Amino acid sequence: MIRVLVNGALGRMGQEAVQAIKNSHTLSLVGECGRGDDLYAAVKHSSAQVVLDFTTPDAVFKNTQAILEAKARPVIGTTGLMSAQIAELQAQAKRLGLGGMIVPNFSLAAVLMMKAAAQWIKYFPKVEIIEKHHEGKIDAPSGTALRTAELMAAAREVQMSNREERILVEGARGANVQGIPIHSLRLPGLVAHQEIIFGGSDETLTITHDSIHRRSFMPGVLLACEKVMDLNELVYGLESILE
Amino acid sequence: MIRVLVNGALGRMGQEAVQAIKNSHTLSLVGECGRGDDLYAAVKHSSAQVVLDFTTPDAVFKNTQAILEAKARPVIGTTGLMSAQIAELQAQAKRLGLGGMIVPNFSLAAVLMMKAAAQWIKYFPKVEIIEKHHEGKIDAPSGTALRTAELMAAAREVQMSNREERILVEGARGANVQGIPIHSLRLPGLVAHQEIIFGGSDETLTITHDSIHRRSFMPGVLLACEKVMDLNELVYGLESILE
Amino acid sequence: MIRVLVNGALGRMGQEAVQAIKNSHTLSLVGECGRGDDLYAAVKHSSAQVVLDFTTPDAVFKNTQAILEAKARPVIGTTGLMSAQIAELQAQAKRLGLGGMIVPNFSLAAVLMMKAAAQWIKYFPKVEIIEKHHEGKIDAPSGTALRTAELMAAAREVQMSNREERILVEGARGANVQGIPIHSLRLPGLVAHQEIIFGGSDETLTITHDSIHRRSFMPGVLLACEKVMDLNELVYGLESILE
Amino acid sequence: MIRVLVNGALGRMGQEAVQAIKNSHTLSLVGECGRGDDLYAAVKHSSAQVVLDFTTPDAVFKNTQAILEAKARPVIGTTGLMSAQIAELQAQAKRLGLGGMIVPNFSLAAVLMMKAAAQWIKYFPKVEIIEKHHEGKIDAPSGTALRTAELMAAAREVQMSNREERILVEGARGANVQGIPIHSLRLPGLVAHQEIIFGGSDETLTITHDSIHRRSFMPGVLLACEKVMDLNELVYGLESILE
Numbered sequence: 001m002i003r004v005l006v007n008g009a010l011g012r013m014g015q016e017a018v019q020a021i022k023n024s025h026t027l028s029l030v031g032e033c034g035r036g037d038d039l040y041a042a043v044k045h046s047s048a049q050v051v052l053d054f055t056t057p058d059a060v061f062k063n064t065q066a067i068l069e070a071k072a073r074p075v076i077g078t079t080g081l082m083s084a085q086i087a088e089l090q091a092q093a094k095r096l097g098l099g100g101m102i103v104p105n106f107s108l109a110a111v112l113m114m115k116a117a118a119q120w121i122k123y124f125p126k127v128e129i130i131e132k133h134h135e136g137k138i139d140a141p142s143g144t145a146l147r148t149a150e151l152m153a154a155a156r157e158v159q160m161s162n163r164e165e166r167i168l169v170e171g172a173r174g175a176n177v178q179g180i181p182i183h184s185l186r187l188p189g190l191v192a193h194q195e196i197i198f199g200g201s202d203e204t205l206t207i208t209h210d211s212i213h214r215r216s217f218m219p220g221v222l223l224a225c226e227k228v229m230d231l232n233e234l235v236y237g238l239e240s241i242l243e
Numbered sequence: 244m245i246r247v248l249v250n251g252a253l254g255r256m257g258q259e260a261v262q263a264i265k266n267s268h269t270l271s272l273v274g275e276c277g278r279g280d281d282l283y284a285a286v287k288h289s290s291a292q293v294v295l296d297f298t299t300p301d302a303v304f305k306n307t308q309a310i311l312e313a314k315a316r317p318v319i320g321t322t323g324l325m326s327a328q329i330a331e332l333q334a335q336a337k338r339l340g341l342g343g344m345i346v347p348n349f350s351l352a353a354v355l356m357m358k359a360a361a362q363w364i365k366y367f368p369k370v371e372i373i374e375k376h377h378e379g380k381i382d383a384p385s386g387t388a389l390r391t392a393e394l395m396a397a398a399r400e401v402q403m404s405n406r407e408e409r410i411l412v413e414g415a416r417g418a419n420v421q422g423i424p425i426h427s428l429r430l431p432g433l434v435a436h437q438e439i440i441f442g443g444s445d446e447t448l449t450i451t452h453d454s455i456h457r458r459s460f461m462p463g464v465l466l467a468c469e470k471v472m473d474l475n476e477l478v479y480g481l482e483s484i485l486e
Numbered sequence: 487m488i489r490v491l492v493n494g495a496l497g498r499m500g501q502e503a504v505q506a507i508k509n510s511h512t513l514s515l516v517g518e519c520g521r522g523d524d525l526y527a528a529v530k531h532s533s534a535q536v537v538l539d540f541t542t543p544d545a546v547f548k549n550t551q552a553i554l555e556a557k558a559r560p561v562i563g564t565t566g567l568m569s570a571q572i573a574e575l576q577a578q579a580k581r582l583g584l585g586g587m588i589v590p591n592f593s594l595a596a597v598l599m600m601k602a603a604a605q606w607i608k609y610f611p612k613v614e615i616i617e618k619h620h621e622g623k624i625d626a627p628s629g630t631a632l633r634t635a636e637l638m639a640a641a642r643e644v645q646m647s648n649r650e651e652r653i654l655v656e657g658a659r660g661a662n663v664q665g666i667p668i669h670s671l672r673l674p675g676l677v678a679h680q681e682i683i684f685g686g687s688d689e690t691l692t693i694t695h696d697s698i699h700r701r702s703f704m705p706g707v708l709l710a711c712e713k714v715m716d717l718n719e720l721v722y723g724l725e726s727i728l729e
Numbered sequence: 730m731i732r733v734l735v736n737g738a739l740g741r742m743g744q745e746a747v748q749a750i751k752n753s754h755t756l757s758l759v760g761e762c763g764r765g766d767d768l769y770a771a772v773k774h775s776s777a778q779v780v781l782d783f784t785t786p787d788a789v790f791k792n793t794q795a796i797l798e799a800k801a802r803p804v805i806g807t808t809g810l811m812s813a814q815i816a817e818l819q820a821q822a823k824r825l826g827l828g829g830m831i832v833p834n835f836s837l838a839a840v841l842m843m844k845a846a847a848q849w850i851k852y853f854p855k856v857e858i859i860e861k862h863h864e865g866k867i868d869a870p871s872g873t874a875l876r877t878a879e880l881m882a883a884a885r886e887v888q889m890s891n892r893e894e895r896i897l898v899e900g901a902r903g904a905n906v907q908g909i910p911i912h913s914l915r916l917p918g919l920v921a922h923q924e925i926i927f928g929g930s931d932e933t934l935t936i937t938h939d940s941i942h943r944r945s946f947m948p949g950v951l952l953a954c955e956k957v958m959d960l961n962e963l964v965y966g967l968e969s970i971l972e
Contacts, residue, residue: 108852109927109934116845119972123837123948128428130373135442138407140415163429164381169418172383172427177412183426184415185371186406187442191698198838199378199430203945205838208935212677212698216932219852242852351609352684352691359602365729366594366705434941441595446702448595449694455920455941459689462609485609614914616859621928624893626901649915650867655906658869658913661898669912670901671857672892673928685864685916 004225005031005048005072007039007063008055013077013214017052020218027225039063043070050225053078061085064100068092073228074100077221090234099231103238105144106220110194111238113207114148117196118155124198124205125158128174132185132193140184141175144194152196153178247468248274248291248315250282250306251298256320256457260295263461270468282306286313293468296321304328307343311335316471317343320464333477342474346481348387349463353437354481356450357391360439361398367441367448368401371417375428375436383427384418387437395439396421490711491517491534491558493525493549494541499563499700503538506704513711525549529556536711539564547571550586554578559714560586563707576720585717589724591630592706596680597724599693600634603682604641610684610691611644614660618671618679626670627661630680638682639664733954734760734777734801736768736792737784742806742943746781749947756954768792772799779954782807790814793829797821802957803829806950819963828960832967834873835949839923840967842936843877846925847884853927853934854887857903861914861922869913870904873923881925882907 004021008014009032021029031046033039035055043051043066051067053060057080064081067074068089081089081102093100105111121127131145141149160179167173174181192211197204220238227241235241247264251257252275264272274289276282278298286294286309294310296303300323307324310317311332324332324345336343348354364370374388384392403422410416417424435454440447463481470484478484490507494500495518507515517532519525521541529537529552537553539546543566550567553560554575567575567588579586591597607613617631627635646665653659660667678697683690706724713727721727733750737743738761750758760775762768764784772780772795780796782789786809793810796803797818810818810831822829834840850856860874870878889908896902903910921940926933949967956970964970 107932109929109932112845112849112852112934116841120841122972123841126378126430128430130426130428132440135369135406138409140408140410141412146411163378165383165429166381167383168389169384169420169425171414171416172418172425173414173429174417174426175412175415181428182412182415183373183417183428185373185424185426185440186408186416187369187371187440187447189442189445189447189696189698189702197375197428197430199432200838201945201948202432202942203836203838203938203940204430204432205842206935206937206939208937209932210675210935211932212675213931216675216930219930350689352686352689355602355606355609356691359598362729363598366598432939432941432945443595444702444705445699446593446595446695446697448598449692449696451692451694452689453692453918454689455918456688459687459918462687612864612916614916616912616914618926621855621892624895626894626896627898632897649864651869651915652867653869654875655870655904655911657900657902658904658911659900659915660903660912661901663898667914668898668901669859669903669914671859671910671912671926672894672902673855673857673926673933675928675931675933683861683914683916685918688918690916690918 001028002026002225002229003028003030003047003049005033005043005046005051007033007051007053010034011054013054016214016218017054017221020222024222027222040066040070043067043072048072050075050228052221052225064089065092068096068098071096071098073098075224075228076102077106079104086236093234097232099228100234101224101228102234102236103224106217106224106238107211108220108223108238109209110144111242113196113209114151115239116207117148118151120198120205121152121156124200125156125160126199127152127180128197129180129182130185130195131182132187132190134190135186135188137186140186141182142184145182146177148196149177149180149182153180244271245269245468245472246271246273246290246292248276248286248289248294250276250294250296253277254297256297259457259461260297260464263465267465270465283309283313286310286315291315293318293471295464295468307332308335311339311341314339314341316341318467318471319345320349322347329479336477340475342471343477344467344471345477345479346467349460349467349481350454351463351466351481352452353387354485356439356452357394358482359450360391361394363441363448364395364399367443368399368403369442370395370423371440372423372425373438374425375430375433377433378429378431380429383429384425385427388425389420391439392420392423392425395423487514488512488711488715489514489516489533489535491519491529491532491537493519493537493539496520497540499540502701502704503540503707506708510708513708526552526556529553529558534558536561536714538707538711550575551578554582554584557582557584559584561710561714562588563592565590572722579720583718585714586720587710587714588720588722589710592703592710592724593697594706594709594724595695596630597728599682599695600637601725602693603634604637606684606691607638607642610686611642611646612685613638613666614683615666615668616681617668618673618676620676621672621674623672626672627668628670631668632663634682635663635666635668638666730757731755731954731958732757732759732776732778734762734772734775734780736762736780736782739763740783742783745943745947746783746950749951753951756951769795769799772796772801777801779804779957781950781954793818794821797825797827800825800827802827804953804957805831806835808833815965822963826961828957829963830953830957831963831965832953835946835953835967836940837949837952837967838938839873840971842925842938843880844968845936846877847880849927849934850881850885853929854885854889855928856881856909857926858909858911859914859924860911861916861919863919864915864917866915869915870911871913874911875906877925878906878909878911881909
């Protein structure tokens with residue numbers, strides 16, 4: 001059993017993670033920390049091998065440093081680390097010979113979707129994204145849709161020429177992100193959904209991801225906590241541990 | 244057998260209609276006219292009971308007058324008639340005691356979709372439209388999507404308050420048509436598709452119409468040619484003859 | 487405010503209903519009963535105008551009798567009443583001049599879907615149903631799918647001839663319910679979903695209902711509690727109070 | 730320009746291929762053969778580098794032998810070759826140092842779909858297939874659905890236990906192919922469609938392929954004719970030349 005401590009255990013993701021680790025047959029929950037606790041001391045005291053961090057953007061850099069100093073492997077689900085900070089943490093992990101992961105999106109399905117999308121665009125360069133979320137989500141487009149569009153734009157090998165368009169009502173063709181339109185729906189009854197539609201000659205190919213609860217992140221959280229034991233560097237993204 | 248003459252028989256819709264009438268067991272094709280033919284004389288000579296018109300906006304008013312004068316029942320699939328012209332034609336039809344139909348959309352499915360949408364919005368006032376068309380369609384949103392949104396907005400009984408939104412890339416939330424967002428996709432491999440998504444409490448209800456060829460208009464064309472025989476006034480829209 | 491008592495208040499649906507009534511601006515919760523309580527006395531004591539019953543098949547007949555005797559209007563969400571029992575209860579309600587409702591499915595969306603389906607089949611007689619549910623649902627097809635197929639078969643006006651089929655693996659074409667195939671999927675990540683696909687000439691028309699929580703029944707529950715006040719007989723099905 | 734001869738040029742696929750090669754900027758059509766022509770002589774006479782074969786199961790083995798003997802590279806779109814025949818042709822191609830391809834499915838999209846499906850099932854072992862085709866298709870399930878299920882079953886790493894099920898109407902749960910249910914719909918208005926739905930913890934991931942015309946095979950046909958020039962053996966399946 002891998003010994004895991006959860007930092008940010010009272011947050012929404014933290015609570016789900018605590019529950020998921022308790023139900024796991026390969027991981028053992030050895031501690032829960034929150035705001036105000038001494039993370040370094042808690043890691044030392046619990047002999048945690050892995051520390052899962054779901055805290056806040058302003059705390060995450062110091063937390064990751066403390067985890068590494070305490071000789072545990074960080075699995076960071078908190079957003080907000082800047083490139084320079086990531087580089088510094090990677091150097092620190094290398095010095096200490098410790099594996100670790102920074103994971104902006106723990107959804108295995110979302111990562112598989114993005115990997116396939118970046119591959120398929122080579123054969124089907126014309127693509128649009130529809131993302132649908134619950135009414136409470138005020139940002140549009142969603143972060144996942146933006147990231148998907150950027151990954152696909154980077155992988156697209158052909159130059160796209162502009163279509164002639166006559167826009168009768170502004171906004172009809174969605175948000176243009178590097179030539180890829182994103183359409184954002186916000187309605188009650190929805191949770192978190194994304195469709196990527198590739199248009200070809202008399203055919204379309206579509207990937208759809210429907211998530212109805214943040215529990216859907218837990219298989220990715222558990223997988224990261226297991227796989228981080230085999231790493232000896234600090235890597236970025238769940239995709240780095242998928243085949 | 245009802246005797247039908249097709250005006251505009253060489254156009255794309257006209258050709259399909261000629262074919263469909265030839266295959267029909269209730270309609271008989273008694274004539275085909277085109278640009279340059281004398282429509283009045285052709286109707287008289289063929290003893291047509293119904294004249295189906297698929298011509299051009301600049302010709303449709305005079306055509307409809309000629310059809311009525313020749314004592315046939317017009318079924319008008321050509322767009323471009325203005326309100327005042329429609330009123331004048333309705334008065335003429337009434338004087339002559341002749342039925343007739345002006346049909347902007349012969350798709351039975353589209354009409355059923357719009358009728359249901361206008362009814363459902365009373366129970367589910369939050370709704371968005373996605374319409375997807377082939378690359379060659381330069382207008383956005385589509386005419387059907389605009390008409391659907393207008394019909395729903397007119398039927399909606401509650402006042403919608405504005406959601407808080409943070410638009411990260413302009414256009415993400417689509418075209419706002421009377422408070423109903425329309426999202427327009429344009430891709431190869433698509434033909435003509437529309438989804439209307441109603442959001443409720445932990446549920447959504449969706450109508451989807453997928454059309455892959457203009458042949459899909461023909462059942463509506465045939466139905467109109469049959470039902471116009473039972474009318475004694477000039478009516479507007481396929482919906483006027485559906486139950 | 488309409489005074490409502492919930493019978494079966496500790497069950498899953500009962501708890502949701504209690505919560506929904508507490509949040510309502512038109513209904514007032516005046517009592518909660520459960521197994522072992524004297525329902526007649528509780529109705530009398532609370533002066534409830536409406537009693538909402540979410541109990542068990544073996545108790546529902548006696549419960550409905552008691553509600554009517556106590557001069558309240560029953561809204562029955564419990565299944566299990568037989569035709570003869572319903573007739574007897576309707577006679578009792580009539581004698582007492584009391585409205586009431588027996589509602590096997592409180593989902594407004596499901597009822598709208600079935601009404602549209604029964605109408606559309608007149609124009610599109612070829613139709614199939616796909617229903618998708620969570621892994622825990624052992625019955626297949628779902629009750630809603632069966633009921634939808636029966637309603638459509640009853641409304642279908644044309645006689646369907648058999649297609650030639652070569653079944654390579656048994657079951658491929660689904661469950662045949664009066665000539666309408668039903669396909670049942672059972673997977674984790676799903677909750678309760680149904681699609682009705684109508685096939686036409688080069689087009690399809692589809693209704694999709696996605697429900698992700700039993701809270702989706704609550705708008706129908708609240709509507710029934712309000713509308714029952716305007717009734718003076720015991721009616722069956724939410725459809726009887728929809729326009 | 731690569732010199733291509735089409736054998737079976739008058740069949741449906743052959744005609745489409747002739748048209749597609751005429752429109753290509755990298756391929757040049759140097760000959761068309763049909764039933765009764767001497768294929769070996771035609772290849773020699775036209776100096777074709779690649780021969781595309783869309784003929785019949787009884788002719789395909791001899792055709793492929795003749796193409797190789799004439800020192801051209803075969804791209805075989807005809808089905809019906811048996812394993813032993815394929816092995817023999819592969820030996821012949823090797824002896825002659827000639828590349829070639831046997832391609833049961835030229836749809837790039839279908840091949841990408843199957844590759845992704847075989848990968849995703851490692852993370853999402855619970856999966857079902859829905860395939861929808863036009864009324865005229867009498868076989869069920871479709872060949873593509875069967876092949877997809879077999880590929881996924883072979884890639885699935887976990888042992889699936891049986892769910893408890895209560896089948897109210899026979900066939901509801903579809904065709905069971907190695908533990909993967911396939912649901913086959915047949916309706917007018919459909920062409921060729923397949924969905925693969927992976928069920929996870931509170932999420933689903935779906936691939937959908939919609940093809941509306943056999944023209945959708947042409948990009949795969951053209952790609953095969955180009956890539957076969959770089960091969961020096963006879964390979965099977967379009968997947969062997971995709972990255």
